[in-house]
Amino acid sequence: MRYESDPLLAGRQAQLRRALAATRDRTLQLVAGLSAEDCMVQSMPDASPVKWHLAHTTWFFETFVLERAQPDFAAFDPAYRVLFNSYYAGVGERHPRPARGLLSRPDLETVHAYRLHVDNALDRLFAVPIAAPVLDLIELGIHHEQQHQELIVTDLKHHFWSNPLHPAHGPLSEIERVAHCATGWLPFSGGLVEIGRRGAGFAFDNEAPRHCVWLQPFLLAARPVSNAEYLAFIEDGGYRRPELWLSDGWDTVQREGWQAPLYWHADLRHHYTLGGDRALAPAEPVCHVSYYEADAYARWAGARLPLEAEWEHAALSGWPIHADEGNFLESGRLHPGAANEHGLSQCFGDVWEWTASAYLPYPGFRPAAGTVGEYNGKFMINQMVLRGGSCATPREHIRPSYRNFFPPAARWQFSGIRLARDTR
Amino acid sequence: MRYESDPLLAGRQAQLRRALAATRDRTLQLVAGLSAEDCMVQSMPDASPVKWHLAHTTWFFETFVLERAQPDFAAFDPAYRVLFNSYYAGVGERHPRPARGLLSRPDLETVHAYRLHVDNALDRLFAVPIAAPVLDLIELGIHHEQQHQELIVTDLKHHFWSNPLHPAHGPLSEIERVAHCATGWLPFSGGLVEIGRRGAGFAFDNEAPRHCVWLQPFLLAARPVSNAEYLAFIEDGGYRRPELWLSDGWDTVQREGWQAPLYWHADLRHHYTLGGDRALAPAEPVCHVSYYEADAYARWAGARLPLEAEWEHAALSGWPIHADEGNFLESGRLHPGAANEHGLSQCFGDVWEWTASAYLPYPGFRPAAGTVGEYNGKFMINQMVLRGGSCATPREHIRPSYRNFFPPAARWQFSGIRLARDTR
Amino acid sequence: MRYESDPLLAGRQAQLRRALAATRDRTLQLVAGLSAEDCMVQSMPDASPVKWHLAHTTWFFETFVLERAQPDFAAFDPAYRVLFNSYYAGVGERHPRPARGLLSRPDLETVHAYRLHVDNALDRLFAVPIAAPVLDLIELGIHHEQQHQELIVTDLKHHFWSNPLHPAHGPLSEIERVAHCATGWLPFSGGLVEIGRRGAGFAFDNEAPRHCVWLQPFLLAARPVSNAEYLAFIEDGGYRRPELWLSDGWDTVQREGWQAPLYWHADLRHHYTLGGDRALAPAEPVCHVSYYEADAYARWAGARLPLEAEWEHAALSGWPIHADEGNFLESGRLHPGAANEHGLSQCFGDVWEWTASAYLPYPGFRPAAGTVGEYNGKFMINQMVLRGGSCATPREHIRPSYRNFFPPAARWQFSGIRLARDTR
C-alpha cells in the first residue's frame, strides 16, 4: 500500500497524527500538578486512580494498535496486559477493578516511561503509510483517551472530596456572576425525524445506524435547571416525599441518606468544587445529580426529562460548537457556568443532561468488529442515556449524536437536568 | 345517581359483579389443595407466601374500594393496613417485604374470614348503583387479583422447588407429545404503526396513550425458542463465553453460578415442574430464563429480541384468543406446551416473551389519579418489558397491549424467548 | 448380656425409660397450644422453627440410638437424615440453617408421626436389656431434648415478638409483686478450689474433667441485677458512652442501634413477654442482655462479671434445687421473677448469668467418642460461658457444673447479669 497515491488517506493519517499528539499531550497537562501519591488513590470502585487512567489509555494503543500493526511488537511489560485491561474479555484476564488503588508498582515514573515508549512506537508507525483499519483503531484510541480525560477530572474530584482536608485541584477560573432568570420553553413540532451518526466523521458504533423516529410535539427548556431551582425542590421536601420518586430511586434515597446533590454541604448553601469549598451560585446549573433525582425534580416541576431523540433533534440547532464557544475541558474551568444566552443554550458543555431514554441499541446496531466491539454494546442494559457533554469533556469529543450512559444512581459525573414537556 | 336511567352503567356493574365473583372464586380454587403450612412459605424476598397474596388482594379492595365507597366503613383489623400493604407509600407504612413469611398470625383461617368479610361488604355495595370511579377501582382490583393469581403459581413453584423434597403441586395434565421442528420466520414491513391501549375495554395506565412508532422492516420467529434449541446453546458453551453476554449479564452468571435455566437439573435432561421432577420435552418452549439469558441466546443464534412495538404489531394478527385457545391458567396445566400450529403461534399464553424494550412511559403517559397511580408508573426503571402472558396467566387478563415488566435477572416467572431479526 | 444379673444397670435403664417418656411428653406439652403455622416460623438465622425442633430432637434419637442399636433399623424417611441434621459433619450433609423456615413439607402432622414412630421404636428397645454405651446415648438424647425445650421457648418468644401483632403465647402466671431493695455482697476467700463434673450423674463432656483452679478472694452479688438498676444505667447514658464498652461491643451497639435490652419498648417502661406486652417490673432481673451489655453495665457499676470458677464455687452452697424451688420451665411462668430470699439467691433458674470466662476446654478435656463428640467441643471459640439456667430451663437439666455458651452479641436467651468484685 502506498499512500502517495491516496491523498485522502494521507491527509487523514496526518490529521490523526496531530490529533494523537494533542490528545496524549493534553492528558499530561491535566495531571501536571499532581503528585505520585495523588495519582494512586481510588476513592470508590466506580472511580480509578489517575495513574491507572494514564496506563490504561496507553494499554489501549499498545494492545489494539501496536500489537496488530507493529512488525516487531514486544510488550513493554507483559504483566500490563492484565494489570491495565479495563473490561475486555477478549484480551483475557483483568486485575480486579476495586483493587486498582493497591498498585504502588509500577510507580508513576514507570507509567510515564510506558506512555513514552508507546508514543515513540506510534510515532514510528506514522513514518510510513498506515492501513485504514489501523487508522480507525488509532482514531478510536484518541476518542477513548478523551473519555478518560473526563474521567480523570471526575474521579479526581471524588478523590479530593473524600479526603477530609478537601484539597483544591487548583484555583477555579474567574466566574462571571449572572443574575438568575426564569427559563423559557422552546416548541418543537415532532413528526418523523432522523437521529444518529451523520456524515463521515468519527462516531462510536452505538451512534449508528442513523434511523427514523416518530416524535410527538414537545417543549424543551431553554437552559438546564439551576441551583436555585433545585434548592426550591429540596426546600419543598423533595427528598422526603416518596410520591415524587421512582420506586428504586426512593429506595436509593433511603439507603444512601441522600438529602442534596453530591458535593453539596449540609447547609445547602455551599458545595465542593475542584477549586475547593465555595458558595453555591444560584444561576449555575445544578450538577452531580443522579437520574433518580433528575426524574423526581422533573415530576415535582410538572415536567419530564426529554427523550434522547427529542434532545438530539433540538440540539442540532446549536451545532457546531466553535473553538471559542461552550464550557468544555479546554476552558480549564472544570465547573459548569450559568446560562447567559437567549434561545436554546448550553446543550453542549457545562453539564451532561439525563434523558428519559434507556441506553439500548439503535435499530440495526452492529458492534465494531473484534475485541473493540466490547467498547459500547455490552453495556446496553440498566443504564440511561446522557447527552451534550460537560465542562470536563474535551470540545472535539462531543457531537449531537453522542450517547453517554450511566446507571441511574450515578452522581459523580457532571450530570444535570434539562426539562421537557408535552405540548398540550 | 340512579343507574336505572343509565343502562350502560348498569350493564357494566352487573358484568363486573360476575367478574369479581369469578375472580375471587378462582383464587380460592387455586389454593384449594394447600395446607396452612404451604401457605406460609416465602422462599425468597421476591416471592410472597400464598397467605399474603390472599390477604393483600383483599386489602386492595378494602383500602381502595370499601374505605372510599362504604358509608359505614370499619376496617376488619386496622393492623392489616400495614401488614398487607405491598408498596403503596400513599397508604402509609408497610410490613417489610422479606419478612412476609414470618406471619403465623393472622392464621389462614382468619385470612379466609377476612376475604369473606370483604366479599360480603362488596356484595352489599353492588345492591345499589355504584359510581363510575368506584367501578373503575373494582375493575382494577379484579385485574390486580388476576396478576396475583399468576404470582401465587410462580411463587409456589419456587417454594416447592426450594424444599429438597421437591413436592408436586398436583399431577401435570396429560401432555401431547409433539415432534420438534425448526421454526419459521414471518416478515413484517414496519413503517408507522400504532401501539397501545385500543378501545374502551380495561387496560392498565401504562398501556396508554395509544401512539405512533416508526418501525424498520423485521422478521419474527413463528414460535418461541424450544428446550432443544436452548440445550444446543448450552452445549455450545453458552454459559462459558463472555462474548455472548451483556456485561451485567455475565457478572450475574458468574456470581450466581448459572449453568442452565432455573429449575433445570444439573444433568440438563430433567427439570422441576409443578407436577414434580420430570424429563425435559425437547419441543416445549424453554422457560424460566432471565432477560440476560434470552439476550445471550439471541446473540448466539445470530438474531435479537423483538421490540415491544414489533411484538404488539405482529401479535395482533392472533387476537382475540377464544375460550378454547391458548395455554393459560384456566387449562390447569401450569406448564408451557409445544407449538403445534402453523403461522405465528403461541404469542399468547405458554411463556412470557422478553422484549428488547426497557419498561418506560409511553409518550404522554399519565399515571392513574390517587394512590393507585403507584401501581405501574413508579417501576419504570431498571426493568424490561415482557409480552403475551403465560400458562399461569388468566386468559381474560391478557391483551395485545399488555406490558409486563421484570428486572433483567428475574427467572422465576414463566419467561421464555421469541427471536426477531432485521430484514436484510 | 443379661441385666437380671446387673441390678444397677437394670435400675438405670428403668430410670432412663421414665425420664425419656417424661421428656418427650413435656416437649409435646410445650407446643400444645401452637398451630401448624406457628410451628413453621424461623424469625432469624439463630432461631429455628418449632417444627424443626420437634423433628431434630427425634432425629437425634433415630440417628445416634436407633441406627446403632435397632437390629432391623429402617429410616422413617431417608431424606430426614439431611433435613434435620443440625451441625453433625460426621453424619453428612445438612439442610442450610437459615432455610429451616421454608419446609412446609413434611407437615406438622407428619413430624408428629415421626416422633411417634421413633418413640415406639425406642420403646421396643427398652423391652430388653440395653448396652451401657447405648444407654449413655439415650441419656444424652434426653438432655439434648431438654436443651431444645429451652430453645423452643426462646425461639418462640423471638418469633412472636417479630410479628407486629405481638401475640401472647399464653397468660403469664400471676406475679408476686416484690419491693425493690439494694443487693448485698457475699464474700468468698478463694484459694485452690475444684470445679467441674462431680459424682456419677449425667454431665456433658465439656464439664469434665474436674480440676483445680486458683482463685483470688472475691465478692459476689446476692442477686442478679434488676430492671430498675439497669434502667439507671440507661438513663445515665450507658448506651451512648463508648468508654464503658468493649470495642467490639461498642461497634455492635452502633451497628444494631441498641438502646435497651431486647424486647424492651422504646419508652423504657414496657417490654414484650410471652404473656404479651406489659410494664417492666423494677425488681425483676434484667433479661435478654448480651455479654457486651452485661460487661458494660458491670464497668459502669464499678464491678465486674464473675469467672465461671468463682460462680460455680459460690453457687454450690445453693445446691441441690428441690422440686418446689426456683423458677424453671416447670413453673410455666416463662419469665424471670424478683428475688425474695436472703443470702445468695437465684443462682439457679430465672436468668442465665454471663460470666467473664471464655468457653474453652477444661485441662485434660476429651470430647465424647464418635460423632456425638461434635456436641460441645467444636464450639469452643468466640463464645462466653453462662451459668445457672433460666426460667425456660427444665429443672432437672441444670447443675452447678453446667456450662452454657453463646457468642457475646446474643440476646434472645433469658440472659442476665450477676456482679462480682475483687476483695480489696
Added chain:
Amino acid sequence: MRYESDPLLAGRQAQLRRALAATRDRTLQLVAGLSAEDCMVQSMPDASPVKWHLAHTTWFFETFVLERAQPDFAAFDPAYRVLFNSYYAGVGERHPRPARGLLSRPDLETVHAYRLHVDNALDRLFAVPIAAPVLDLIELGIHHEQQHQELIVTDLKHHFWSNPLHPAHGPLSEIERVAHCATGWLPFSGGLVEIGRRGAGFAFDNEAPRHCVWLQPFLLAARPVSNAEYLAFIEDGGYRRPELWLSDGWDTVQREGWQAPLYWHADLRHHYTLGGDRALAPAEPVCHVSYYEADAYARWAGARLPLEAEWEHAALSGWPIHADEGNFLESGRLHPGAANEHGLSQCFGDVWEWTASAYLPYPGFRPAAGTVGEYNGKFMINQMVLRGGSCATPREHIRPSYRNFFPPAARWQFSGIRLARDTR
C-alpha cells in the same frame, strides 16, 4: 521539681531519651527504601498504609505527651487529631479505618515534617526535668511505636503480595540451611505458678497484676512446628476434614477457600516472602497461620496448643534474650529461621505462638488511667493470646509476660504453632 536531687529519675529520663531517639530512628530506617507510592497502600481493612503508621505513632506522642506537657502546645495541624487517631474514643472522632489508604494529602514529605516537628518538641521537653507520669507516657509511646514497627513489616508484606507483580522488599538475608529433625517434648510439673509482669521494667497494663495460676503437669514441644510437618497435615487432607476443626474455623476455611497458610503458592512448594517468591524451607517454622489452623493442626497431631500460663512458665528458662540471640527485627531477616539449638528453643523471635488462652483480663486487672487506658483493655473479647514475638518484633520490645492478641482468623502476622500435651 528538680531532678538534680533525684538521680534515679534523672537516669530514667536520660535512658528514655536515648530509647526514644533510637526507636524513632529505626522507624525511619525501616521505611528508607520505600517510595511515597509504596507508603500509600492499604491492602485490606486490617492493615494500614506505611504513611499512616508514620503519622499515627507521631500523633501518639503529640496527643498524649506534648498536649499535656508542652506549655505552649500548638497542634502541627489540627486536622491530624482526627486523621491519625486509631481508636481512642476519648480523643474524639476518627477517620474511618478502611479509608486510610485514600489520603494522598498530607503527602509523605509533610508527614516526615510532622515527625521532625514532634521530635524537636520532644527534644525541647527533655532539656528540663520531666515529671514521672509524663515519662511513663513517653515510655508507652516508645513501646507503641515498636508495635507499629512490626505492623509496618506485616502490612507491607500483605501489600506487596496483593500486587500481582509480587515485588520484593529487599534481598532476604542469607539463610543457613538446617536439616529437618523431629522435635522433642520437654516436661513441666505444673502446680501453683506465678505469671504476669515482674519487676519494675516497662510492661503493658494487660500483663498485670502478677498472680497465681494452678497448672496440671504438661509437655511442651522443643521448637515450633515446621513447614515440613505442616505440609504433612495438608497432604493428609487437613483442610478437607471438618472433624479436625472448630466449627467457626471450618466455616472460615469454606468461606475463604483456605488450602494452605497465607502466602503459600498453590503448588505447596513455594511462598511469598519479603525477599520475593521462594521455595519453602522444610525446617523453617510454619508461619502466617490463623488460630483455627494452629488448633486444627494440633488436633491432627494428637496434641494441643499451650495455655498462656504454661507458655510463660516454660519460656522463662530461656530469658533474657541477649543482643546477639534470637531472630528479631534487628536481624533484618524479616523471615523466621529454622531451629538449631537443643532444649527449648525459639520461644522468643521467629514466630508468634498461638496459645489456647482467650485474651481476657488478669484477676485484678486495672486499665491505665486516662485515655491511654483504651490501649489494651477494650479489646479483651473475641481474641486469642500469642506469645514470644517474631522476626518482625524489636528485640527490646518482647518479654516473657508479653501478651499479644489477634482474632482467631488473623493470618497476616508472623504467627506459628508450638504444641503442648498433657502428661499422662
